[in-house]
Amino acid sequence: MDSLNNDFTTTVIGLGKIGLTIASVIAGKGIKVFGVDKNPMVVNSVNQGKCHISGEPGLEELVMKNHYAKTLNALTDTKKAVRNSNVVIVIVPVLITADNLVDYQYIDDAVQQIGQSIKKDTLVIFETTLPTGDTRNRFGSKIEELSGLKMGTDFYLAYSPERVYSNKIIKNLKDYPKVVGGVNEKSKDIAVSFYRQALECEVIEMSSTEAAEFAKVAESVYRDVNIALANELSVYAEEKGVNILEIIKASNSQPFSHIHNPGIGVGGHCIPIYPYFFLNYGLNSDGLVNKAREINDSMAAYSVGLLEEELGDLDSKNILILGLSFRGNVKEHTKSITLRLKEILHERNAKVVVNDPFYTSKEVNDMGVQYKSLNEDSVRDIDVVILQANHSEYKGLDLSMFKNCKVFLDGRNSFNGKEIEQHGMKYIGIGAR
Ligand SMILES: NC(=O)c1ccc[n+]([C@@H]2O[C@H](COP(=O)([O-])OP(=O)(O)OC[C@H]3O[C@@H](n4cnc5c(N)ncnc54)[C@H](O)[C@@H]3O)[C@@H](O)[C@H]2O)c1
Incomplete structure (x- = not known):
């Protein structure tokens, strides 16, 4: 496969908030998509044209439209979907445990299924946020071991993070550049050409999967550190009897100052989690992060x-x-x-x-x-x-x-x-x- 044309078929593994949206956007371009989820309720609902994700503008209509156009079919059988596709996107969660250790159980399971069913020339793209090096070392190697195929030549392997924001996913997929890196030049080129056609978005080509993985975590860490600065300054402002909001507004009127908003804490599945994707794998634990x-x-x-x-x-x-x-x-x-x-x-x-x-x-x-x-x-x-x-x-x-x-x-x-x-x-x- 030197480049993709409109005959390609895509599997998206994980039909959660992000996976269902990306599967729907790709299927909305007329591309045949298999959406895989281990949860049969999710699969049944998608196959009835129903959207189980709320609060994403445009998603409900798109799921229904794809249902009538028969471009998005959901199933629980990962191997069947992968066998019948030439592009596989993985977007299942990698979480952390209560002790802040990285929890790979969902994605390891998906990779196991891919390795057992992938055919030659398939492009596999990981979109889940990952510690640097995982696409190649943890997942690529596993697929090679299980399939007997060689990454970069027998199958193509790329990483492209999801950088979207809940409530705005469809808009962000169109407006934000897609950061794409491959395990080799050919993998990257094929992935870039896929995204240009499937999402019609701007693409930032990275030198490796590692650089693309690192860029996503760096983005989240930047926000965490910046919020921490705002929080530290807000505690000090309290002591000094000045209002931090007035101060941030004035400071940020200088174009190099981008102080974020202080608050009662940082929650969610991204900002408080991804710093551990660096910290657990060698980032100086005495440092800023x-x-x-x-x-x-x-x-x-x-x-x-x-x-x-x-x-x-x-x-x-x-x-x-x-x-x-x-x-x-x-x-x-x-x-x-x-x-x-x-x-x-x-x-x-x-x-x-x-x-x-x-x-x-x-x-x-x-x-x-x-x-x-x-x-x-x-x-x-x-x-x-x-x-x-x-x-x-x-x-x-x-x-x-x-x-x-x-x-x-x-x-x-x-x-x-x-x-x-x-x-x-x-x-x-x-x-x-
Ligand atoms: N939610 C966000 O705002 C956001 C933003 C940027 C990036 N991301 C990335 O997207 C990833 C997925 O997030 P989400 O919000 O879509 O998660 P989610 O929890 O909404 O959905 C995950 C889906 O994957 C399914 N699943 C889990 N393991 C599976 C497996 N082995 N095979 C098939 N299906 C499986 C689950 O049943 C579930 O439906 C995150 O881990 C993160 O890396 C999310």
């Missing part, structure tokens, strides 16, 4: 400390946390700071309840947190409100319903402090009062 993790992880406890300064002992205080999601306007709670706050507040014997418009009361209760609906009666006993995820829905929050609330801790600095104080609550922002 590890320190940034520590600073960002300390912000929840620091914020609880601000409450204690204001209220004294939190024993038996009724505390309402707004937002279970790790950030505003998404339904995702991996490493959500709300879960961390809950633990810290329980240690103080406070009574914690959580509201989130993206989750049902059952979903919240099932995570061991009591759900709270928002109305005057239900929040009558609330002593403290903590805004953790700034969902748009909270913009219109009726502050007058918090009749007995003493403190409003704005963990995302997204409310107007004066307005809060007009309702009789003390306003605390992160480095911003």
Whole structure:
């Protein structure tokens, strides 16, 4: 296969938020796509033209359109899909354990299936965020061992990270350049030509899979370190009695200053996780990256400390946390700071309840947190409100319903402090009062 033409067939392994979107965008170009997922419910829903991912503009319509055009077919059988394709994209999660060790179980399983079914001349592309070197050393070698084929000549191997942002995936796939590296020049060239045709996007050609892997983790680490800087400065600003938001606005008016926003902590499945893809594999643990993790992880406890300064002992205080999601306007709670706050507040014997418009009361209760609906009666006993995820829905929050609330801790600095104080609550922002 020297280049791809419109006859190619693509398998996408993992039909989650990212995989379903990329499979749908490619199938939307008229390319035949097999979408593989180990979850039969996901497969059934896609095969009925239904979208199991919410909050991605345009995705529902695209899944339905592909269903009628018969360009996207889902199945649980990875080997069958791979055998019948000449491009295979892997986009299943690599996570970390509670001890911050890299957990490869999902992707190793997918690679096992690929190795047992790949045919000559197939292009395999890993899109999952990975520690540097994994595409070639961990996965390429495994596929060679299982298939007897040689990477770079018998099959082609490339890495191209997903750099998209939840809520904007389809738009980002079109607008952001696709970073692509291959295990050799030919693998890269074929992958580049695939993406140019399948996504019609700009491509940044990298010198190796390692460089492409490194670039994605570097992007996330940059954000983590930058947020840590904003957090460190916000703690100092608090001490000095100045408002960090006013300061960041002024500082960032200089074109080389890009200070991010401080906050109650960094959650999600990317920024707090990917630094360990460097730290666990040789990055100096006395350096900036590890320190940034520590600073960002300390912000929840620091914020609880601000409450204690204001209220004294939190024993038996009724505390309402707004937002279970790790950030505003998404339904995702991996490493959500709300879960961390809950633990810290329980240690103080406070009574914690959580509201989130993206989750049902059952979903919240099932995570061991009591759900709270928002109305005057239900929040009558609330002593403290903590805004953790700034969902748009909270913009219109009726502050007058918090009749007995003493403190409003704005963990995302997204409310107007004066307005809060007009309702009789003390306003605390992160480095911003
Ligand atoms: N979600 C994001 O915002 C985001 C952004 C950038 C990059 N990424 C990258 O995308 C990866 C996937 O993220 P996601 O949000 O789509 O995950 P997800 O949890 O929404 O979906 C993963 C899907 O893969 C399936 N799966 C797991 N192992 C499998 C296997 N061996 N074979 C077949 N199916 C399997 C699961 O059943 C699930 O449906 C992340 O690990 C990350 O590297 C995600």
